[in-house]
Amino acid sequence: MIADPLPSPGPARTASAGDGQGEGAPLAHSPVPPAEAGTQPEPLLSELSSPGVKGHQLPVLDVPEAELPDTRFELKLPEIGELDVVRHFTHLSQRNYAIDSGFYPLGSCTMKYNPKINEDVARLPGIAHIHPLAPDETVQGALQLIYDLERLLAEVTGFTAASLQPLAGAQGEFAGMLMIRAYHLARGDTRRRKVLVPDSAHGTNPATAAMCGFHTVAIPTDSHGNVDLDRLESELDDTVVGLMLTNPNTLGLFEQRLLDVTDAVHRAGGLVYGDGANLNAILGIVKPAEMGFDVLHINVHKTFSTPHGTGGPGAGPVVVSDKLEPFLPAPAVVRRMDGAYALDFDRPRSIGRLSYHGHFGILARGYTYIRMHGAEGLRQLSETAVLNANYLRSLLRDVFDVPFDRGCMHEFVLSARSLKAAHGIRTLDVAKRLIDYNIHPPTIYFPLIVDEGLLIEPTESESKRTLDTFAAVMRQIAGEAAEDPELLTTAPHYSPVRRLDEVTAARKPILRW
Amino acid sequence: MPAFTQLSPADREEMLRTIGAGSVEELFGDVPAGARFPRLDLPPELTEMEAGRHLAQIAGDNVSVKDWPCFIGGGAYNHYSPAAVSHLMGLPQFYTAYTPYQAEISQGTLQAMFEFQSLSCELLGMDVANGSVYDGASAVGEALLMAQRITQRERAVFAGSLNPHWQAVARTYVSAREVEIVSSEVAVEAGQLRESRLLDLVDGHTACVVVQQPDFFGHIHDLDGLAEAVHERGALLIVCVADPTSLGLLKTPGAWGADIATAEGQPLGLPLQYGGPWAGLMACRGEHIRQLPGRIAGQTTDHDGRRGFVLTLQAREQHIRREKATSNICTSQTLLAIGITAYLSLLGPSGLREVARQSHAKAAYFASRAPGAYQVLTPPPFYNELLLACPLPATEVRSRLVGRQLLGGLPVGRDYPELEHGLLLAFTEQNTKAEIDRLVEALEEAAA
Numbered sequence: 003m004i005a006d007p008l009p010s011p012g013p014a015r016t017a018s019a020g021d022g023q024g025e026g027a028p029l030a031h032s033p034v035p036p037a038e039a040g041t042q043p044e045p046l047l048s049e050l051s052s053p054g055v056k057g058h059q060l061p062v063l064d065v066p067e068a069e070l071p072d073t074r075f076e077l078k079l080p081e082i083g084e085l086d087v088v089r090h091f092t093h094l095s096q097r098n099y100a101i102d103s104g105f106y107p108l109g110s111c112t113m114k115y116n117p118k119i120n121e122d123v124a125r126l127p128g129i130a131h132i133h134p135l136a137p138d139e140t141v142q143g144a145l146q147l148i149y150d151l152e153r154l155l156a157e158v159t160g161f162t163a164a165s166l167q168p169l170a171g172a173q174g175e176f177a178g179m180l181m182i183r184a185y186h187l188a189r190g191d192t193r194r195r196k197v198l199v200p201d202s203a204h205g206t207n208p209a210t211a212a213m214c215g216f217h218t219v220a221i222p223t224d225s226h227g228n229v230d231l232d233r234l235e236s237e238l239d240d241t242v243v244g245l246m247l248t249n250p251n252t253l254g255l256f257e258q259r260l261l262d263v264t265d266a267v268h269r270a271g272g273l274v275y276g277d278g279a280n281l282n283a284i285l286g287i288v289k290p291a292e293m294g295f296d297v298l299h300i301n302v303h304k305t306f307s308t309p310h311g312t313g314g315p316g317a318g319p320v321v322v323s324d325k326l327e328p329f330l331p332a333p334a335v336v337r338r339m340d341g342a343y344a345l346d347f348d349r350p351r352s353i354g355r356l357s358y359h360g361h362f363g364i365l366a367r368g369y370t371y372i373r374m375h376g377a378e379g380l381r382q383l384s385e386t387a388v389l390n391a392n393y394l395r396s397l398l399r400d401v402f403d404v405p406f407d408r409g410c411m412h413e414f415v416l417s418a419r420s421l422k423a424a425h426g427i428r429t430l431d432v433a434k435r436l437i438d439y440n441i442h443p444p445t446i447y448f449p450l451i452v453d454e455g456l457l458i459e460p461t462e463s464e465s466k467r468t469l470d471t472f473a474a475v476m477r478q479i480a481g482e483a484a485e486d487p488e489l490l491t492t493a494p495h496y497s498p499v500r501r502l503d504e505v506t507a508a509r510k511p512i513l514r515w
Numbered sequence: 516m517p518a519f520t521q522l523s524p525a526d527r528e529e530m531l532r533t534i535g536a537g538s539v540e541e542l543f544g545d546v547p548a549g550a551r552f553p554r555l556d557l558p559p560e561l562t563e564m565e566a567g568r569h570l571a572q573i574a575g576d577n578v579s580v581k582d583w584p585c586f587i588g589g590g591a592y593n594h595y596s597p598a599a600v601s602h603l604m605g606l607p608q609f610y611t612a613y614t615p616y617q618a619e620i621s622q623g624t625l626q627a628m629f630e631f632q633s634l635s636c637e638l639l640g641m642d643v644a645n646g647s648v649y650d651g652a653s654a655v656g657e658a659l660l661m662a663q664r665i666t667q668r669e670r671a672v673f674a675g676s677l678n679p680h681w682q683a684v685a686r687t688y689v690s691a692r693e694v695e696i697v698s699s700e701v702a703v704e705a706g707q708l709r710e711s712r713l714l715d716l717v718d719g720h721t722a723c724v725v726v727q728q729p730d731f732f733g734h735i736h737d738l739d740g741l742a743e744a745v746h747e748r749g750a751l752l753i754v755c756v757a758d759p760t761s762l763g764l765l766k767t768p769g770a771w772g773a774d775i776a777t778a779e780g781q782p783l784g785l786p787l788q789y790g791g792p793w794a795g796l797m798a799c800r801g802e803h804i805r806q807l808p809g810r811i812a813g814q815t816t817d818h819d820g821r822r823g824f825v826l827t828l829q830a831r832e833q834h835i836r837r838e839k840a841t842s843n844i845c846t847s848q849t850l851l852a853i854g855i856t857a858y859l860s861l862l863g864p865s866g867l868r869e870v871a872r873q874s875h876a877k878a879a880y881f882a883s884r885a886p887g888a889y890q891v892l893t894p895p896p897f898y899n900e901l902l903l904a905c906p907l908p909a910t911e912v913r914s915r916l917v918g919r920q921l922l923g924g925l926p927v928g929r930d931y932p933e934l935e936h937g938l939l940l941a942f943t944e945q946n947t948k949a950e951i952d953r954l955v956e957a958l959e960e961a962a963a
Contacts (some may be wrong), residue, residue: 023956
């Protein structure tokens with residue numbers, strides 16, 4: 003089963019590599035093998051500054067000088083030459099783990115490959131260098147892209163309309179819940195204040211509900227990993243705004259009684275908000291609109307391959323059914339009778355504006371990705387993501403605990419609770435030890451309802467060889483936990499830094515130089 | 516096999532055997548049978564070559580600021596970005612990494628965030644900053660929510676000269692709360708823009724006063740005494756900056772006494788991209804740090820005593836606090852923040868000052884050459900933007916400028932109906948004297 007020899011933990015760092023760094027102190031000069039790029043500490047920009055050095059050139063002013071009042075007294079920016087700026091950021095990037103450098107099975111984040119063509123198209127001058135307030139007649143290509151992408155996203159999810167304005171998933175949630183709020187209010191239904199959120203949900207769900215002025219009630223998960231339908235029904239009354247539901251849920255499981263869940267909410271007069279975080283599992287498999295969802299946000303940076311950019315930018319379009327369409331963010335992109343595209347600001351029932359036209363540079367990448375797949379390609383993509391996850395789950399189910407033992411979708415949850423009971427090894431230790439094998443740890447301690455949980459999402463991008471290697475490493479780490487638990491509790495040993503003191507960081511915050 | 520996957524047919528068979536499934540379809544047994552495997556009506560798939568061609572065609576239907584001279588501002592500015600900036604944002608170990616959940620292998624991101632926070636503080640003259648929010652508009656919305664949490668008051672006072680797009684987004688942010696937002700009046704008196712007194716709108720329920728400096732029309736306000744007066748009434752002062760290159764020369768929000776400062780980061784080296792992704796800068800006085808939304812990096816030490824960086828003060832955030840979080844924001848715009856950090860490092864103090872000096876000088880040059888049929892409504896002092904009263908509706912002037920291959924400013928009539936003839940023009944160091952002369956000539960023709 004194991005195609006390659008098992009990887010051994012990473013190279014030992016030079017003993018003195020970390021000496022002498024700190025507040026402007028001279029760095030230790032130790033020899034470093036080339037393979038250890040990134041292990042050396044990098045000074046702060048402020049420590050690289052030399053007065054009088056410049057990293058730029060600007061043309062000589064070609065119009066008369068004009069004085070400005072209120073000149074600020076001092077401006078303490080670093081003064082560094084271009085080469086040293088380039089090296090600084092290159093060194094910093096080498097101190098990061100990234101998809102391009104290794105396996106990144108971070109559950110719920112869909113760390114799939116970010117195709118290079120996306121980056122090329124996003125840098126075309128007609129994509130990268132157009133002004134958001136340019137006259138419509140000069141940006142017909144951009145408006146067409148937005149118009150077409152809205153329709154592609156609506157088709158894939160089964161909805162009738164879309165807005166690309168939300169800048170990230172959390173803003174998509176906000177837009178969706180504001181639309182649901184507007185829908186109830188438009189019907190004179192003013193008593194609804196209660197939002198139901200499964201206890202497995204992302205933290206953004208309850209935070210969003212709070213931003214919309216609602217209070218939340220957590221619905222427990224049953225022993226099969228589904229929403230507890232009885233508990234849900236007991237909360238359904240005429241004060242319910244709706245349910246915020248992630249499906250497949252954050253355990254990587256498809257709700258087995260999904261239609262009963264959405265029916266029950268609708269019967270109580272509530273609407274169902276779909277968190278599209280896990281859309282990667284169901285492209286061409288099922289359309290959320292056909293399962294009772296009224297609105298869904300889409301994480302373009304997950305499902306449609308746009309880069310995660312060290313934590314942003316994302317893009318969080320919303321797709322809606324007919325009944326929520328009037329409330330979509332304004333302006334909308336419309337196609338006029340003469341075939342020209344235009345921005346329509348006349349949307350009196352809209353929830354308002356969230357941005358100019360969304361994260362257009364990201365949306366152009368997502369559009370490219372969808373066009374490169376087509377209907378069949380998208381379905382095969384989700385099938386492959388689910389195949390990879392189930393395969394990996396099969397390889398690991400005898401090594402770690404499986405809290406919900408049924409077939410998964412694109413991700414699955416394991417638990418290290420037996421390791422904890424037997425050897426005092428926590429999930430955190432397993433994660434840190436994975437770093438020594440040059441693998442990014444899965445999402446840990448999420449969803450909150452799983453004791454010592456590891457949420458693993460391999461995505462469709464990965465080869466069987468990579469999955470086999472990961473499984474073998476996990477097996478080896480489980481063995482290490484039994485034989486030499488300290489190896490895990492003190493891990494990582496080969497990363498640029500060791501475990502960091504987060505407690506002091508929060509107690510005595512140092513947030514700037 | 517779909518694009519960007521790597522399983523051979525033999526791999527698939529072996530994997531299915533390991534799982535114990537007869538086919539991939541079997542893995543979807545929990546999906547309601549009636550809805551399973553729907554038809555998707557999508558255009559046929561494109562190869563990489565075809566996709567590249569298709570997107571080039573779409574891009575070709577747009578006029579970029581590389582094609583025509585651009586005098587549009589209004590919250591986004593065509594400043595020069597050194598070549599190194601986009602290359603550094605394009606380093607794969609930045610752009611294909613994610614949130615620094617595992618600090619030991621995310622030191623690059625975390626240190627860059629720390630540097631960005633430091634530069635944000637320096638630029639804005641504030642004590643502490645976060646690792647960025649979506650953009651300048653959402654920063655205003657978040658600042659408003661933050662002021663409400665701090666003061667436990669709900670009312671907000673906006674300067675009428677606060678960017679109307681920001682006003683609209685901020686209103687969306689608080690739209691689900693019973694918040695009254697009042698704005699000062701903007702009007703033309705004796706040939707110049709005038710704004711009614713902000714302080715007259717502040718009362719005992721006011722959480723914050725929000726001003727833009729320089730304002731939407733380019734005017735640089737004298738904010739002396741404003742912070743004190745606002746504080747006397749128990750409210751906070753929020754100062755927002757649309758074009759932070761202005762801070763190369765101008766007094767900082769902190770120096771004006773701001774409690775919270777925000778800025779749009781796009782002008783600091785980021786491409787316009789039809790509105791995003793950009794990054795919002797957000798900073799505050801030290802005492803309010805625990806009400807600041809978004810990610811924050813902090814310096815600490817590792818097990819061996821080496822300097823390192825972590826995400827910190829996370830007890831403010833949604834993944835810990837859920838419904839009690841300061842915001843639902845989950846992402847930050849770190850990649851863009853890295854671009855801004857690179858830009859500010861390359862420009863340094865002398866470069867940013869020079870960008871500010873030149874941008875202002877170009878606007879001043881235009882003002883001195885504005886054709887007689889037009890009138891500059893923005894009172895001095897101004898930075899790099901001016902509201903021009905046109906002899907005909909500004910949308911008509913803009914169309915005529917498009918006919919002359921000029922991206923000639925922003926008509927403001929949709930947001931300020933009484934200023935239907937108002938055209939907002941912006942200038943940067945990229946606008947040459949020849950371009951400005953062309954604009955002057957085209958405006959003369961448009962009026963003829």
